[in-house]
Amino acid sequence: MNHLVSIPKSDISKAEIADIAASLTLRILEGEVNPVAAHVRLKAVIKALEQVLKSTEDAVRDEAEKHGKTFSAFGADIQIKEGSLTPDYSCDKEWANLNSMMKGREEQLKMAFRNAGKMTVIDEATGEVVPICPAKGTKPSIAVTFK
Secondary structure (H helix, E strand, C coil), X not given: CHHHHCCCCCXXXXXXXXXXXXXXXXXXXXXXXXXXXXXXXXXXXXXXXXXXXXHHHHHHHHHHHCCCCEEEECCEEEECCCCCCCCCHHHCHHHHHHHHHHHHXXXXXXXXXXXXXXXXXXCCCCCCECCCCCCCCCCCCCCCCCC
């Protein structure tokens, strides 16, 4: 699995990326590589790559700007995109009030859900019974914490 951390030295296409993924997946599923070991190593590579990408972003942007806003290099189309401005909703009193009300309602719904069958939760502002929403599941996950 050492070759996982190597960066291809030549241009790489979507098909080649898919081939690398398929090859690694096959090695894991066929038992050639321990699935847990592979998962931990892959998580480590992801963390390392995220750090490298974040640390080199300014240098990459500086180099890319030498070629214009859109160009092709190393088997990829590269486009420099400007950040966008969006309104800061928190400065609006009405939005802040509605947001606060929604968070309060979510807390009431959580409390009603947690106490289903034990007690009834009443909305103090309206005197209405807070309904018990049905449960919705999440996909099980594997947490990997590095020492």
